[in-house]
Amino acid sequence: MALYVMKFGGSSVGDTERMQRVARRVVEKQDEGHQVMVVVSAMGDTTDELIDQAKLLNNDPPVREMDMLMTTGEQISIALLSIAIHQLGRKAMSFTGWQAGFRTEPVHGKARITDIRPERVQRALEDGNIVIVAGFQGLTEEGEITTFGRGGSDTTAVALAAATSADFCEIYTDVDGIYSTDPRIVKNARKLEEISYDEMLELANLGAAVLHPRAVEYAKHHQVRLVVRSSFNHNEGTVVKEEVNMEQGVVVSGIAYDKNVARISILGVSHVPGVLAKVFGSLAAAKIDVDIIVQSGVTDGKADFSFTVALSDREKALNVLDGIRGELPFQEVTSEENLMKVSIVGAGMVSHPGVAAQMFDVISKEGVNIKMVSTSEIKVSCVIDGSKLNEVVKALHTAYGLDTESQAVVGGPQDRR
Amino acid sequence: MALYVMKFGGSSVGDTERMQRVARRVVEKQDEGHQVMVVVSAMGDTTDELIDQAKLLNNDPPVREMDMLMTTGEQISIALLSIAIHQLGRKAMSFTGWQAGFRTEPVHGKARITDIRPERVQRALEDGNIVIVAGFQGLTEEGEITTFGRGGSDTTAVALAAATSADFCEIYTDVDGIYSTDPRIVKNARKLEEISYDEMLELANLGAAVLHPRAVEYAKHHQVRLVVRSSFNHNEGTVVKEEVNMEQGVVVSGIAYDKNVARISILGVSHVPGVLAKVFGSLAAAKIDVDIIVQSGVTDGKADFSFTVALSDREKALNVLDGIRGELPFQEVTSEENLMKVSIVGAGMVSHPGVAAQMFDVISKEGVNIKMVSTSEIKVSCVIDGSKLNEVVKALHTAYGLDTESQAVVGGPQDRR
Known part of the structure; x- marks a missing residue:
């Protein structure tokens, strides 16, 4: 008997039929003699629909209230999945994030987990229940409901697996596993049998959007054995773990790409160190993530440097630079898309x-x-x-x-x- | 400055426009210099839609999981109302039932409130917030989410008013107040300026469906001053309180009716006391509420008696009687509708x-x-x-x-x- 965490994303529970399929899948696992905890996301487009409703009322809705709103999506999912599992004649209990013991820092929209107190779900497991936990959500010490941000349900699954010393944390998705590259571009992409945490982390950060980077980090830190596999078939997925088999002599495991990139260049900069600090300090204050930074050689005491931001942050970044322009010794700012x-x-x-x-x-x-x-x-x-x-x-x-x-x-x- | 609880039902917050109207109404009250707590129900048909979703998965869904499911309806309402109030430039904080301190007995679907710990909402009030509380829901000492059953948001409002010693508990609905009878039947029905708790209780129990009986009982017990008024206009509503002005010499305050009635008669009963105990014990065990019971005179040592049940319980009641028929000395069971x-x-x-x-x-x-x-x-x-x-x-x-x-x-x- 092993202890499994099975995580299903929003599209895997997007309608009644899919919910029933997940229920059967979970019961199968129990039938194989295992204890099962399930983590689910909000059904299909629920989260986006809730955001749309909020935006109709307020184009800048307060994050505390958005967390209150969004967490209902997962709560609906866990209740319905539990109801579907009961229909199959099994005992199941659903738990919100806070009921499952997820404690977070006091930050809304992007909270980090500080502590997990899984006694209650462990008791439910011991009583023979299939345990269902709402992904993406926790509670602060002050009793405020928080969310983990996008990809948060992966983090819930990994953290739950770590806290309960689960043997496996299976992430069910709509692809068969981690591929050597995007199979939509390269038809004969290779499904990887296994991949290391570090490799997965690079791929996750690079836009291979199967696993959220934070979840991979958490898994690496707690040595949780992750399996990425399809919710639509029983093919073996990709195992993510510390050391992978190097015998095959594979040097490159995967090719990732990211189209959400813009380059911004600052030309003719004197007093480089001060400028860098000011520029990147201002961008950070505006919550703009900067990725690659490259500085060219210095000519006549002036240098050029370039950096990339997400394409969606380009306008905002240019505005920030415009705002500090007066204070800084540089000649020109250019930007590039495509x-x-x-x-x-x-x-x-x-x-x-x-x-x-x-x-x-x-x-x-x-x-x-x-x-x-x-x-x-x-x-x-x-x-x-x-x-x-x-x-x-x-x-x-x-x-x-x-x-x-x-x-x-x-x-x-x-x-x- | 007075402390108000304002309760808005599902149809009052049924869509974005109505939600905005409620937000303005609440802000108006604050503008008059009062502290405001708001209790809201789930929007429009949300509750019924959630029940429908559950029934697609399981025609007998477990009550614990139904409570988990249904309470999301109110949580969505409180978050959206808070978001709408922020748009009007006011501070507002929403609270689920458990965050607002509602503790209940460990029963799902129909829990009674055992205790309210309103410190947190009181702190939020003192900080200048409009406080928004999810109706209809609480938490057991074991941390299980419970609901109060139909009419539960009225009870939330009254209980919150009692626990915080609010000056008024206003129940906003889509009629102007309590009428002397159903204005759909009697065009010149009279809106009552005031009515006693006891009268309201009788009317509430008799199907004048503006206020839930349990909420009226709670208000009477804690002497909460209720006002029933329209969310669509500013007309004065009906005040429900202990003693009402009798000067007008009004003997009858209102006429109620109930079409959800069936009569069941048991004919030729000997050993009446034993039979009564067995019959009504069995009906109670099947959770069938019996209303009026009438026994006719005894002839030849045999009596007839009749009782009423809700029309929707008629079949079930007849089945119960059929099940105990063999053990009991009676001749015939008849029933009557219309x-x-x-x-x-x-x-x-x-x-x-x-x-x-x-x-x-x-x-x-x-x-x-x-x-x-x-x-x-x-x-x-x-x-x-x-x-x-x-x-x-x-x-x-x-x-x-x-x-x-x-x-x-x-x-x-x-x-x-």
């Missing part, structure tokens, strides 16, 4: 020095200029012109030996929360 | 002995037979043939001097929860 960031990720990279050079070579052979480069121990990212996205990803996929004979089978848009 | 119960209610009745006789006279002049009679100190009820409902109610309304010159103005179907 870019993409493409990245190769692989734990094996550390011991293979030629990997980055090979990447630049493949990209340039496609006739595409590399505008920015960023590297970590297990990743190389290039910002390039976005018009040849598919060609570049395909060429890299082939170059690193990731192509498989059979074509990947995937579902619709992936399940993020 | 009945109505009509009642006159008035605190002044106590000192006016001819009131009941006048009622029988009025009914018989309409050519209608009286099948059963039941009385209390402030009420006389008759079960009669249902076909002449309108005529009988009108005739009684006129006979007791309740007709007014002007016609009553009322809205749509009344707001029950």
Whole structure:
């Protein structure tokens, strides 16, 4: 007998029929002799519908009240799933985040878990119940309802698995697992049998939107064995764990890309260090995440530097720079869209020095200029012109030996929360 | 400065526009210099929609999970109302039932309040917030979410008023107040300026569905001053309080009727006391409420007796009787539909002995037979043939001097929860 956490996203419980399918899937697991805890997200578009309702009343709704509103989505899901499981003749109990013992810091919309007190769900498990926990939500010490932000249900699942020493945390989604790249672009993308936390983290951060980065971090920190698999079939998924089998000599495990990228350049900067501090301090104060930062060589005591932000933050970032312009010694600000960031990720990279050079070579052979480069121990990212996205990803996929004979089978848009 | 509880039912917050109207109404009250707590029900048909969703998954859904499901309706309402009030530039905080300190007995679907710990809402009030509390819900000592059953939001409002020593508990609905009878039947029904708790209780129990009986009982017990008024206009409503002004010499305050009545007769009963105990014990065990019980005279040691149940319980009651038939000495069970119960209610009745006789006279002049009679100190009820409902109610309304010159103005179907 093992203890499982099974997490189902919003599209997996999007209607009555899907809810029933999840119920059967959960009961199957119990039939195999295991104890089961289930974490669910809000059904289908519920969260977006609630946000729309709020925006009709207030275009800047207070975050505390938004948390109060949004957490109902998961509460509806857990109750209905429990009701569906009872119909199959099993004992089930649903718990809101706070009932399941999730305590968070006093922040709305993006709270971090501070503590989990799982005694109540453990008691319910011991009583033979299938336990169903609302994802994405917790409670502060003051009794305020909080949410974890997008991807929060993954975090709930991982944290619950960690707190109860579960043997497996299965993340059910609408794809079969983690792929070597987006199968919508590369038809013969490879489903990975296993992947390390660090690799997954890079992929998750790079927009391979199957698992939320925070959940992966949490899993790594608590050594929770994650399995990403499909809620629509019984294929084996991808196992995410600490050490993966390197025997195959795989250097690059996956290719990720991100189209939500804009580049902003600040030209003719003197007194570089002071300017950098001021610029990035101001952007941080405006809650704009900056990704890659590149500084060019200095000429006549003046330097240029560039950085990337999410495309959706471009306008806001330019406004921030406009606001501090008077105080700072730089000549010009330019910005660029229609870019993409493409990245190769692989734990094996550390011991293979030629990997980055090979990447630049493949990209340039496609006739595409590399505008920015960023590297970590297990990743190389290039910002390039976005018009040849598919060609570049395909060429890299082939170059690193990731192509498989059979074509990947995937579902619709992936399940993020 | 006074402390108000304002309660708005589901139809008052049924859509965005109505939600905004309630927000303005609440802010107006604060502008008059008062502290305001608001209790809201689930929006419009939300509760019924949630029940429908549950029934698609399970035709006998467990009550614990139904409470988990249903309480989301009110949670959505409080969050959206708070968001709407913030849009008007005011501070507001919403609280679920458990956050507002409502503790209940450990029963699902129909829990009674055991305790209210309003410190948190009082703190929010002192901080200048408009406080918004989810109706209809509480928490057991074990942390289980419970609901109060239909009409539960009225009870929340009254209980909150009692616990915080509020000066007024205003129940906003879609009629102008309590009427001398149903204005849909009697066009010149009279809106009552005031009514006693006891009278209201009789009217509430008799199907004048503006206030839930449990809420009235609670108000009487804690001497909470209730005001029933319209959420669609600023007309003065009806005040419900302990002692009402008797100067006008009003004997009968209102006429109520109930069409949800069936009569069941058990004929040829010997050993009457034993049979009664067995019959009503079995009905109670099946959770069937019995209203009026009448026993006819005894002939040859055998008696007949009749009782009324809700029409919707008729089949169930007959099945219960069928089940115990073998054990009991009675000859026959018959049942009758198409009945109505009509009642006159008035605190002044106590000192006016001819009131009941006048009622029988009025009914018989309409050519209608009286099948059963039941009385209390402030009420006389008759079960009669249902076909002449309108005529009988009108005739009684006129006979007791309740007709007014002007016609009553009322809205749509009344707001029950």
